Amino acid sequence: MKRTDIPKILDGTHPTAGRGVALAHQALIFASGLAISIETVPNLPEWTNHGLRVFELTVLVVFVLEYLTRLICAPRPVRYALSFWGVVDLLACLPLLVFVAPELAAVRMLRLMRLAALLKLLHTNRAMLRLETALHQIRGELAVFAFLAMIILYIAAVGIYIFEHGAQPEAFSSIPMSLWWAVVSFTTVGYGDIYPITPEGRIFTTVLLFIGLGVIAVPTALITSALIHSDVVSRVEHDVEEDLR
Amino acid sequence: MKRTDIPKILDGTHPTAGRGVALAHQALIFASGLAISIETVPNLPEWTNHGLRVFELTVLVVFVLEYLTRLICAPRPVRYALSFWGVVDLLACLPLLVFVAPELAAVRMLRLMRLAALLKLLHTNRAMLRLETALHQIRGELAVFAFLAMIILYIAAVGIYIFEHGAQPEAFSSIPMSLWWAVVSFTTVGYGDIYPITPEGRIFTTVLLFIGLGVIAVPTALITSALIHSDVVSRVEHDVEEDLR
Amino acid sequence: MKRTDIPKILDGTHPTAGRGVALAHQALIFASGLAISIETVPNLPEWTNHGLRVFELTVLVVFVLEYLTRLICAPRPVRYALSFWGVVDLLACLPLLVFVAPELAAVRMLRLMRLAALLKLLHTNRAMLRLETALHQIRGELAVFAFLAMIILYIAAVGIYIFEHGAQPEAFSSIPMSLWWAVVSFTTVGYGDIYPITPEGRIFTTVLLFIGLGVIAVPTALITSALIHSDVVSRVEHDVEEDLR
Amino acid sequence: MKRTDIPKILDGTHPTAGRGVALAHQALIFASGLAISIETVPNLPEWTNHGLRVFELTVLVVFVLEYLTRLICAPRPVRYALSFWGVVDLLACLPLLVFVAPELAAVRMLRLMRLAALLKLLHTNRAMLRLETALHQIRGELAVFAFLAMIILYIAAVGIYIFEHGAQPEAFSSIPMSLWWAVVSFTTVGYGDIYPITPEGRIFTTVLLFIGLGVIAVPTALITSALIHSDVVSRVEHDVEEDLR
Incomplete structure (x- = not known):
């Protein structure tokens, strides 16, 4: 497997590797969107809030790792970093700042940027076309x-x-x-x-x-x-x- | 008339026998659905409640008799009992338990399972197809x-x-x-x-x-x-x- | 002009006579429907109520005259009297009873029966077909x-x-x-x-x-x-x- | 450039001159419509009211100038003055009276007549056709x-x-x-x-x-x-x- 195959595997567009990684990735984005919704519900029990906090941190770590992987594996890292999807992937990592500086709560919404990645799914869909x-x-x-x-x-x-x-x-x-x-x-x-x-x-x-x-x-x-x-x-x-x- | 003709007559799919029995059967299911609705209306006069009770018992007895008939007349009784419609027919009989143990009131809703039988009507409908x-x-x-x-x-x-x-x-x-x-x-x-x-x-x-x-x-x-x-x-x-x- | 031409003129289906009488007839039915609506508005000024009363009486007299004309001019009067449109035309005259016996106020709604006559218009319409x-x-x-x-x-x-x-x-x-x-x-x-x-x-x-x-x-x-x-x-x-x- | 070319330039239908003037004209009509809406908002800060007042006066002066230009440049001025668009253009100038006689506030709505000019845009549109x-x-x-x-x-x-x-x-x-x-x-x-x-x-x-x-x-x-x-x-x-x- 070559270095440049990894982004394709993440996107599920690799010709031979299965779509398992891509589906898990998409499920994580979905779950992350769901978690953001649930967080806003007032008067949740303490354990739910705690669990959502842990899940948020996990998701963000995965997003950071994914961003770094894509950056390293891209044929031209600078070009990727400045591309539309590169900016989206970077912005989706920013909510990590909330864990350092809690007063930046509004930044957490940036995690939603990830949802844009789901739109990639529709690109090659025949019915969508x-x-x-x-x-x-x-x-x-x-x-x-x-x-x-x-x-x-x-x-x-x-x-x-x-x-x-x-x-x-x-x-x-x-x-x-x-x-x-x-x-x-x-x-x-x-x-x-x-x-x-x-x-x-x-x-x-x-x-x-x-x-x-x-x-x-x-x-x-x-x-x-x-x-x-x-x-x-x-x-x-x-x-x-x-x-x- | 053979034993295995009886379920076909009940379903109205028998080639020579009329559709009278099937129509009466469907009307009973409809009436049963209507009765369940009306039962939930608060402050009904006593005689209505009593009448609905009697009707409910009658319907359930018919359902039990129908289930037994279908079980006996099926070419393979065990297969029928485990089939989708067999389970539906059995579940629709369970509300009879309410008359024995009144605390199981929620079970009465199971009678609605019968309504699924009405969907059989649409199976062979040309417009539905x-x-x-x-x-x-x-x-x-x-x-x-x-x-x-x-x-x-x-x-x-x-x-x-x-x-x-x-x-x-x-x-x-x-x-x-x-x-x-x-x-x-x-x-x-x-x-x-x-x-x-x-x-x-x-x-x-x-x-x-x-x-x-x-x-x-x-x-x-x-x-x-x-x-x-x-x-x-x-x-x-x-x-x-x-x-x- | 023959006696049997008169109903055709009233319906606007006469081959040579103009549609003026028919249009006036339809306009009267419309106006009558409108008057019935307005009558139900509470706290109308006295002169409006009086005017509506006079209009109602006029319309009813016209309806009675029309009914009699149609009865006399029909090729077979008895058949007309028993036909669907004959009954509608007769029922539309009944509200006249209110002027004799004011306690029969509900009968006034029967004047609406006349509106059915407007549906005659759609019978021969190509778009409707x-x-x-x-x-x-x-x-x-x-x-x-x-x-x-x-x-x-x-x-x-x-x-x-x-x-x-x-x-x-x-x-x-x-x-x-x-x-x-x-x-x-x-x-x-x-x-x-x-x-x-x-x-x-x-x-x-x-x-x-x-x-x-x-x-x-x-x-x-x-x-x-x-x-x-x-x-x-x-x-x-x-x-x-x-x-x- | 001939005198009769000016209305065509204003309408954007001149064959050689660009559509710049026409687009600026349409933008002014849009802005005027927007200004009329905003004026009705209660409790606006004083500077907004003042700004809208100045804008209204400017727009009206432009409308008057446009009307006079069209009148002068029309092949037959009287015919234009009596045409549909001539009347619309004149009515749209009338709100100027409000600045003279403030009690005629309702006249300001006439400025909306100008919006009709936007409908000219749709006349030659293929999709509209x-x-x-x-x-x-x-x-x-x-x-x-x-x-x-x-x-x-x-x-x-x-x-x-x-x-x-x-x-x-x-x-x-x-x-x-x-x-x-x-x-x-x-x-x-x-x-x-x-x-x-x-x-x-x-x-x-x-x-x-x-x-x-x-x-x-x-x-x-x-x-x-x-x-x-x-x-x-x-x-x-x-x-x-x-x-x-």
């Missing part, structure tokens, strides 16, 4: 849709501000506040923190929601038609390849 | 989508925790709690139990909800394109079959 | 989907009842109450009247909502694929017709 | 869908009023109020300001929401099938053009 191709094809339409959606949201916010500000000066206190209402309503989330109460505000909302339903239908329609289009294209290409054999 | 074929075809894309959705949910939870924990330490008390908010918001359910109140939290939510709308559009698009694809394939196969005649 | 054809074609799949959705709702209701009844005996008081929660959550309406608060209830909800998103995507996908299918079929038929000329 | 073609093609179906949706909303409002008015005379106080509930529920927004509490009201809502899910699926399906249809047509046209070369 198909989605990417479809989305790339309709980027123009999606941009127009986003622009239209923003205009509609702005009009909705200004309109509801005019209709509701008098009746609810607290809830619809300003146009940015009304924009928050517009976002929550158009995405059909509807938390219920602010909603119109005047008849004219409600009629305005009704009209806009019906337009909004149509607008929300557009991205689904665009993605579907792009996927079907890419289906047809890939099938035709497949047929042509077969014919040429 | 079409859906299954379509879903099977895009399982890779759906898995990638689920993975992506999980990553986005995690990022949303960490982000909103950073933005809102200071302003609402009760509502956004931890990252798992923020994950609950992320799930409720991304699925556009929006109960309104927790929502961001800081401007930065709201801007973050707005950006994420727009990405979320796109993400939610993807499974619909995938299922649609798979259904259309399977339509085309099945029609072509149909044509080829006709040509060969 | 296309939708109907598409929906008819996938009725099997839609039925299977409805069945599956019901099973999932039932499982969701039983599960959340088990997880949340202890923590919220008021909100999740029974399985039928939990079913209401399941309906509100799965349709992503999310009023916020009841929602899970225990960690296990929330994890259960998360898993179910993700399945739910997929389930909700299915009818959209089915309708889309049916519309596209009917598009292709009608275009092919159109081409064949053109070739035959 | 594709969406417009698709929507134009299914306008009949969309109208039928809107009509059906209105009928269902009306039935829902009357039904819930009958079921819930007795139990919640405040929330479901009238049929127009129930219509608001119907709109909020069918669009799956679900603010949670009003919702049914009686068992019969909830069963009615459940049935209607399931129909509603299907109805909401229809516009998505229609837009998707139209986009796919226009895809196929444009591809065929493209092929035919290529064959003719």
Whole structure:
């Protein structure tokens, strides 16, 4: 085994070595993300906090060792250190500083940088490629849709501000506040923190929601038609390849 | 009529005998599920409780008789007893123990196991097969989508925790709690139990909800394109079959 | 003009006479529906109530005259009187009784029966036919989907009842109450009247909502694929017709 | 450069001159829209209010200068002054009156008229054209869908009023109020300001929401099938053009 094989084994892209090391590595990143979540839960029992602390230290030591290994094994160490993944790997080691200087608690979040490594998994995925191709094809339409959606949201916010500000000066206190209402309503989330109460505000909302339903239908329609289009294209290409054999 | 015909009659798959017994059997399972729901309603009049009790006992006796019949009539009784449906049928009889030992109230829920039998109905359904074929075809894309959705949910939870924990330490008390908010918001359910109140939290939510709308559009698009694809394939196969005649 | 032409003029299906009478007739039905809504608003000024009363009486007189006209002009009056539309037209006249016996206030709702007449408009609509054809074609799949959705709702209701009844005996008081929660959550309406608060209830909800998103995507996908299918079929038929000329 | 070239440069449609002026113009309109929103935020620090005031005056002076330039440079000034865009450009200058007569605060909203100018951007956009073609093609179906949706909303409002008015005379106080509930529920927004509490009201809502899910699926399906249809047509046209070369 050559020195430069080690990063490939860590990434699971080595041709002959198994994917065991890579899977263990990914599982550790997952577990690390989970541990960060759980740490924030208030009033955990002491032993859990202690265990999470120990696990955090272990993970960080592994990350440091991995960073050093990758640095040593890289064909060009400096190039790796300055590359995107090199910076991500280094930043993910920084939370070790918290154990030296506890006042730097916010630095611990940097461990999450590691989660970016999970995105490497999707790079070579065939299904992901198909989605990417479809989305790339309709980027123009999606941009127009986003622009239209923003205009509609702005009009909705200004309109509801005019209709509701008098009746609810607290809830619809300003146009940015009304924009928050517009976002929550158009995405059909509807938390219920602010909603119109005047008849004219409600009629305005009704009209806009019906337009909004149509607008929300557009991205689904665009993605579907792009996927079907890419289906047809890939099938035709497949047929042509077969014919040429 | 042979002994081994009886289970087929109960399942409604017997070639000559009618489906009457099977339909009555399914209706009983439905009624049993309904009775379990109604039992949990508090402050029912005494006669309703009494009636439900009697009905429960009747259903259980029928289930026991059915289990015994199936055991006796099975070509290989031991094999049936250890099969998936054999275990389901047996478990569905266990609630009878409640009438002997009332402290085992939780066992009554086991009667719900019977509902699984209703799923047998869908096995041979042509429309179900079409859906299954379509879903099977895009399982890779759906898995990638689920993975992506999980990553986005995690990022949303960490982000909103950073933005809102200071302003609402009760509502956004931890990252798992923020994950609950992320799930409720991304699925556009929006109960309104927790929502961001800081401007930065709201801007973050707005950006994420727009990405979320796109993400939610993807499974619909995938299922649609798979259904259309399977339509085309099945029609072509149909044509080829006709040509060969 | 013959006697039997009058109902056709009222319906707007007369070949030579204009559609003016029919449009005025439909506008009156619309206005009548609107008036019934407005009447229910509490604390209306006296003149509005009076005006609505007069309008109601006018509309009813028109409905009675229309009914009599149709009865007289029908080729077979008895057959019309016993037909579906004959009964609807008669029921819509009954609210006149309220002016004689004011204690029969509930009868006024019968005037809404007239709204059914608006559905006549859709009968011959080409776009409606296309939708109907598409929906008819996938009725099997839609039925299977409805069945599956019901099973999932039932499982969701039983599960959340088990997880949340202890923590919220008021909100999740029974399985039928939990079913209401399941309906509100799965349709992503999310009023916020009841929602899970225990960690296990929330994890259960998360898993179910993700399945739910997929389930909700299915009818959209089915309708889309049916519309596209009917598009292709009608275009092919159109081409064949053109070739035959 | 000719006099009549100036409007084209402002619009970014001049063949040789760059798009710099047009982009700066559009950015100013955007910034003006943003400034109007921010102005409504209560309790802004004094310097922000002052800055926004100065910015508003600057923008208005630019708008006035632009209007005068367009008027002078137009091939037929009177025709421009009476055209749609001429009126929009003039109205957008009116807020200048506020600086003379501060009691006309509402006039400031007229500055928003300028946002309409942003819609000019979409006129020549290829992706927008594709969406417009698709929507134009299914306008009949969309109208039928809107009509059906209105009928269902009306039935829902009357039904819930009958079921819930007795139990919640405040929330479901009238049929127009129930219509608001119907709109909020069918669009799956679900603010949670009003919702049914009686068992019969909830069963009615459940049935209607399931129909509603299907109805909401229809516009998505229609837009998707139209986009796919226009895809196929444009591809065929493209092929035919290529064959003719």
